[in-house]
Amino acid sequence: MRNDDRRERLRTALIDAAEATIAAEGLAALKARDLAKEVGCALGAIYTAFPDLDALILTVNLRTLALFERAITAVTIAPPPTGAASPAERAAAADTLVRLAVAYLHFAAENPARWRALFQHRITHALPDWYLVEQVRLFRYIETPLQVLRPGLGDRERALLARSLFSATHGLVSLGLDEKLMVLSEPVLRGQIEIVVGALGRGLAEGG
Amino acid sequence: MRNDDRRERLRTALIDAAEATIAAEGLAALKARDLAKEVGCALGAIYTAFPDLDALILTVNLRTLALFERAITAVTIAPPPTGAASPAERAAAADTLVRLAVAYLHFAAENPARWRALFQHRITHALPDWYLVEQVRLFRYIETPLQVLRPGLGDRERALLARSLFSATHGLVSLGLDEKLMVLSEPVLRGQIEIVVGALGRGLAEGG
DNA sequence: CGGGTTCGTGAACGCTGTTCACGAAGGCAC
DNA sequence: GTGCCTTCGTGAACAGCGTTCACGAACCCG
Structure with a gap:
């Protein structure tokens, strides 16, 4: 399915961005809004990939x-x-x-x-x-x-x-x-x- | 001074309340608004006793x-x-x-x-x-x-x-x-x- | 009792994670 | 192609947080 593909892409993009942020600035710097901006998705989209x-x-x-x-x-x-x-x-x-x-x-x-x-x-x-x-x-x-x-x-x-x-x-x-x-x-x-x-x-x- | 007395009372009341909350429900349960309610002072008063x-x-x-x-x-x-x-x-x-x-x-x-x-x-x-x-x-x-x-x-x-x-x-x-x-x-x-x-x-x- | 200062007040600010009505987009039957 | 239904991302809105600050009350002193 095309949809599942996109979901998987979003998942890995989110993990990559979160990993980069944590490695660079620490866990406290990980914000949902920043994350959404970095991977270019909406705020709510994060919660379609992770609970x-x-x-x-x-x-x-x-x-x-x-x-x-x-x-x-x-x-x-x-x-x-x-x-x-x-x-x-x-x-x-x-x-x-x-x-x-x-x-x-x-x-x-x-x-x-x-x-x-x-x-x-x-x-x-x-x-x-x-x-x-x-x-x-x-x-x-x-x-x-x-x-x-x-x-x-x-x-x-x-x-x-x-x-x-x-x-x-x-x-x-x-x-x-x-x-x-x-x-x-x-x-x-x-x-x-x-x-x-x-x-x-x-x-x-x-x-x- | 009467003022310093009250400040000191407020300080100890806040410490007592915070200690009780932490001991009973943990550090995460310590909220400024609850604390103010418990000691019977305004929210902002906390910040006159502690930075x-x-x-x-x-x-x-x-x-x-x-x-x-x-x-x-x-x-x-x-x-x-x-x-x-x-x-x-x-x-x-x-x-x-x-x-x-x-x-x-x-x-x-x-x-x-x-x-x-x-x-x-x-x-x-x-x-x-x-x-x-x-x-x-x-x-x-x-x-x-x-x-x-x-x-x-x-x-x-x-x-x-x-x-x-x-x-x-x-x-x-x-x-x-x-x-x-x-x-x-x-x-x-x-x-x-x-x-x-x-x-x-x-x-x-x-x-x- | 008036004037000045000092202090508590709590609405408001900025930030957070999370949700949800809505509108756009995809898939399917005809 | 067209109409319809489903499915999904969107971002404003919500609830909650620590902290601040203009304001009004309360106090001290002459």
């Missing part, structure tokens, strides 16, 4: 997650071989955790507005499934080295610990870059992450 | 910080004696870090709306000095056990590490309680905090 601006923002955030994944695939390790890991393999796994955390910091520092939109955005409705699936998938990057470091953990415990490790790292990056509590330069913050995540890896490896 | 709602919110947040301090004084340890700490003292310091983190979680879980207002609030202007001073003061609760655990650290490094430890804990609590990433019950989250902060303490104590 509300929240849904549009969520779609932009999905793109950000895809961008982020491309940034961390470089520091990933292979899935663990069956059987006990050697001390060297354990050390490599701990090191991967640190590299992942540093990669997270680096992405946040390089794409501050995009990255902030991921969390600054306050949800009213429940998150859609396709967004949650993406989150779960990304956590595997943490679970893999964790499986080497703590092979005794069950699937649920490992998934939970992976989320906790991410949360801790996110706290470091979030408060370190945001001007609310402190503003740290990226090198200083990287040092802190290496210290904290490094200590975490050591502590997790030794503590039973 | 804008942000300043009022910040004052409420200061009260929250005071509340929080009362909640953590119970788990504090005495300032470290000069000289090297015994292994038992080091273990006690590591344990204090865990207890502080758990106390932070507990406070956040008990006062969710108040606590969220501390961070949900997006700043436009720079934070006022009296607010920053309060923040610095509260960080000493973390720095004290840290000084026992890592006596070799300089003042700046210790202050930085204290902020990093707080940031990591805040990440755990923030993402664990907020429904964005996951919703964990307080006991489960407490377990995660004990695991992560415990591992952090061990890793920091051993790693030079």
